[in-house]
Amino acid sequence: MHIIHIDMDAFFASVEQRDNPELKGRPIAVGGRPESRGVVATASYEARRYGVKSAMPMATALKLCPGLTILPVNHHKYRQVSEAVMDIFRSYTPLIEPISLDEAFLDVRGSEKLFGPAKVIGMAIQKRIKEELQLSASVGIGPNKFIAKLASDYQKPNGFTVIPQDKVLQFLVPLPVNKIWGIGEKTAASLNRVGIKTIGQLRDLPLEFLEGKFGKHGKILYGFARGEDTRPVEPEREVKSVGKEITFAGDIGDMEELRHTLQELAGKVAHRLRQENLKSGSVMLKIKYPDFQLVTRTESLPEPTNLAGPIYRAASQLLAKHCKPPVRLIGVTCGKLTGERQITLFRDEQLVREEKITSALDKLRDRYGEDVVKLASLLKKDRK
Numbered sequence: 001m002h003i004i005h006i007d008m009d010a011f012f013a014s015v016e017q018r019d020n021p022e023l024k025g026r027p028i029a030v031g032g033r034p035e036s037r038g039v040v041a042t043a044s045y046e047a048r049r050y051g052v053k054s055a056m057p058m059a060t061a062l063k064l065c066p067g068l069t070i071l072p073v074n075h076h077k078y079r080q081v082s083e084a085v086m087d088i089f090r091s092y093t094p095l096i097e098p099i100s101l102d103e104a105f106l107d108v109r110g111s112e113k114l115f116g117p118a119k120v121i122g123m124a125i126q127k128r129i130k131e132e133l134q135l136s137a138s139v140g141i142g143p144n145k146f147i148a149k150l151a152s153d154y155q156k157p158n159g160f161t162v163i164p165q166d167k168v169l170q171f172l173v174p175l176p177v178n179k180i181w182g183i184g185e186k187t188a189a190s191l192n193r194v195g196i197k198t199i200g201q202l203r204d205l206p207l208e209f210l211e212g213k214f215g216k217h218g219k220i221l222y223g224f225a226r227g228e229d230t231r232p233v234e235p236e237r238e239v240k241s242v243g244k245e246i247t248f249a250g251d252i253g254d255m256e257e258l259r260h261t262l263q264e265l266a267g268k269v270a271h272r273l274r275q276e277n278l279k280s281g282s283v284m285l286k287i288k289y290p291d292f293q294l295v296t297r298t299e300s301l302p303e304p305t306n307l308a309g310p311i312y313r314a315a316s317q318l319l320a321k322h323c324k325p326p327v328r329l330i331g332v333t334c335g336k337l338t339g340e341r342q343i344t345l346f347r348d349e350q351l352v353r354e355e356k357i358t359s360a361l362d363k364l365r366d367r368y369g370e371d372v373v374k375l376a377s378l379l380k381k382d383r384k
């Protein structure tokens with residue numbers, strides 16, 4: 001019983017309510033504007049009572065809850081708050097696996113001598129989040145990740161649920177199968193059709209049946225139904241490469257369109273590198289042809305970079321040299337990663353300029369979200 005899962009309650013919305021007391025106790029949603037077909041990123045618990053949910057069109061949310069206050073997504077702020085939350089975790093254990101900005105697993109096996117049992121650590125963390133950050137979190141504690149995550153979800157918001165090993169089966173039996181990590185709506189529906197609604201019922205199915213139905217996931221499900229999960233808490237893995245790819249709805253033969261796609265992919269990869277404070281020394285172009293043949297070609301970069309320009313230029317050279325359209329999939333992966341603070345003696349003037357522009361654009365992204373910034377050339381393309 002030494003895995004803790006912590007998930008902040010209505011994260012983006014709670015941060016906004018904290019910073020604007022007029023919004024406390026009121027239905028609010030953070031997300032895009034209804035008139036520009038925005039969606040709800042998250043809603044305060046007051047708004048959830050009206051049926052407002054994540055990923056719902058904001059226009060629908062407004063219909064369900066006419067008194068809804070709509071706020072834009074302030075990524076920069078949430079990232080800072082997230083860092084503060086993670087810092088609290090770090091004062092109890094180095095074994096932290098962040099799942100998203102507002103959620104992480106902690107393995108406190110080695111910390112119990114110092115701070116007391118997992119339960120005491122979980123309570124201390126919840127209290128500090130409340131006192132130091134004026135936010136509420138739900139805490140789940142169990143013998144493994146699967147159980148800890150179900151536990152934190154069990155009594156949201158401000159929940160605190162401990163499931164010791166000998167209570168695991170009792171806890172699982174009544175839960176609906178869709179609570180299982182990896183079971184989406186479709187799988188849940190197909191299980192429901194054969195009369196399997198709860199994890200208890202799932203446990204009655206033989207391993208062979210699950211393997212026949214779900215392939216290699218069958219065995220994992222079989223274990224989950226018994227409360228077994230051997231996945232370790234993996235502290236932030238070292239990033240070895242950063243890549244993005246896209247599979248087209250139909251095969252693409254037009255080089256211009258491929259270049260356009262590469263430019264977008266390079267932009268996303270570069271942004272990701274900057275978020276991770278990394279630079280890349282090589283660019284790999286990946287192409288899948290309509291017959292599924294996979295081709296990759298790699299090129300070294302003259303100096304490590306995290307800018308879209310040089311990454312795009314290298315990728316499009318590879319494209320011109322090696323690609324024979326039509327293609328089914330195209331991707332860009334940056335490798336040979338190094339930390340940001342690498343000193344380069346000879347700077348290319350163009351790169352220096354691009355760096356300045358990029359850092360200005362990143363500030364906009366932080367403030368308004370990923371999609372607000374597109375290179376002018378992409379915008380022109382979109383309008384065509």
Ligand code: TTP
Pocket residue numbers: 007008009010011012013040041042043054055100102103156157
């Ligand atoms: P969640 O933890 O799923 O949701 P939440 O913290 O808002 O609410 P809960 O109390 O149920 O945990 O996601 C964390 C944040 O991630 C959420 O505040 C907003 C963001 N998010 C999106 O931007 N889009 C989404 O579709 C979801 C689910 C979350």
Ligand code: MG
Pocket residue numbers: 007008009010011102103
């Ligand atoms: Mg949350």
